[in-house]
Amino acid sequence: MTDEGFNRIMDFLAPGKPLRKGIDRIIEANLGALIFLASKPEQYLENGIIQLGFNLNSDFLPEKVYELAKMDGAIVLNSEANKILFANVQLNPDKNIASSQTGMRHRTAEKISNQTDDLTIAVSKRRNSVSVFYKKKKHELLPEGIIFERLNQEITIAQRYKQSFFNQIEYLNNEESRKTVSLSDVAEILSKGLLTIKITQGVDKYLSELGEISGSVKLEYEEILRSIPKFVGAIIMDYHIEDLKYQKSEDSIEIFKDIKLDDLVNLYTISRMLGYEVSSDDELEERNIVPRGYRILYSTKLPPVAVKNVVENFKNLPNLMEASFEDLTNVTGIGKRRAEIILGALNRKKKENDFEEKEVNKQ
Structure with missing residues (x-):
């Protein structure tokens, strides 16, 4: 469940x-309950989906819903869950609606939700x-404890992949320098x-459930999804067999x-998504590819x-590394200031390359 309405509910x-x-x-007291958040309570009364027990129209309090769960029947709230409308209610969904659930409470909850598109909650005593x-x-x-445990496990795994x-x-x-x-x-x-990205995105469901108490874990989640996609996207842009037309990496x-x-x-799957048809480890290792320069430019x-x-003008990173100030200012949209910024980035990379070569020679 990922739609906006469900996020509001969560x-x-x-x-x-x-x-x-x-x-x-209700759970702590080892009770069961069927709670229905009705968006159209008057209509549901008229068509018989709701058969009244007690008409309350009372402000919602956790203590009240706990006490009402001691009775048979469903508890009906308004769709904002700030009013208890009815209690000890009989819910009557359409008999023709199928259910995959076992147990009367869960079957009723599923059918009512399917029929009305409203939220139902089944608390199982058993x-x-x-x-x-x-x-x-x-x-x-x-x-809550299980959610936090799973959330922390997934974020820890994502952080390991991020470091790798x-x-x-x-x-x-x-390798680019060589x-x-x-x-x-x-x-x-x-x-x-x-x-890293997929695993991090997968914890969204846990963050939705925890809401405001997710704390620092949510900050880690946001930091990963703010930074890593840009790096990953730049590498895709650099090495895809075609010069992709995306504006943002x-x-x-x-x-x-x-x-x-x-x-x-699966490295074969990733290679094929980049446009390369390979079928052996030797092909993966022996196929040399040249970056376009997106990563350094981004x-x-x-x-x-x-x-x-810039990429369309110089075609690849080796050509770009040889570019002069004049070469860069001849590119559409690259004035003196931007040319200086690009040259600064290229010079830093050249210094890194020189350092690496010296280290290799020492060995």
Whole structure:
């Protein structure tokens, strides 16, 4: 469940929020409950989906919903979950609606949600679990401790891949200076970067459930998704077999959006998504490829249009490394100031290359 409506719902189901407090009290007391957040309560009364027990129209309090759960029947709230409308209610969904659930409470919750597109919550006394039904989808509401545990595990794994990715960037820099970048090198580094992004994006569901109490973990999540896609996208732009037309580097990650997590460890899959048809490790290792220069140009913070113009003019990084001030100012959109910025970046790379060559010679 990732739509905007569900994110709003998860916000008031997050730990510490009133509705979640009420649900937690029901679980702690080893009770069951069926809670229906009705968007059109009067209409549901008229068509018989709701058959009244008690008409309350009372402000919501966790203590109240806990006490009402001791009775048979469902509890009906308004769609904002700040009013308890009815209690001890009989819910009557359309009998023709199918259900994949077992147990009367869960079957009713699923059918009612499917029929109305409203939220229903089934608290299981037997399984001590909470099932959330919304727009023909089901979500298990996990205890706060388990959510935090899973969130921290996933972020820790993402951080490991992130560190490995940056280590690989150092290696890529060295190989670029020697003009010996292989397809295998590029596929390996993209594997680490794309896995970092995919794993991090996967914790979004946990952050939605935790809401405001996600704390520093959310900051780590945001930092990874703010920085890593730009690096990964620049490498894709540099080494794709075609000169891609994306303006922002991170937009190029779109070509991998349908690749499953497990397939991102497959270097052949990544190579093929870059446009290279390879079928052996030897081909991966022996296929030398040349960067276009996007990565170094994006690092200058120049506008994407200016970056594109430079790449189209010089074609690849080796040519760009030989560019003079005059060569750069002849490019559309590159004035004196921008030419100086690009030359500064190129000179830093040359110094790094010279340092690496000296280190190699020492050995």
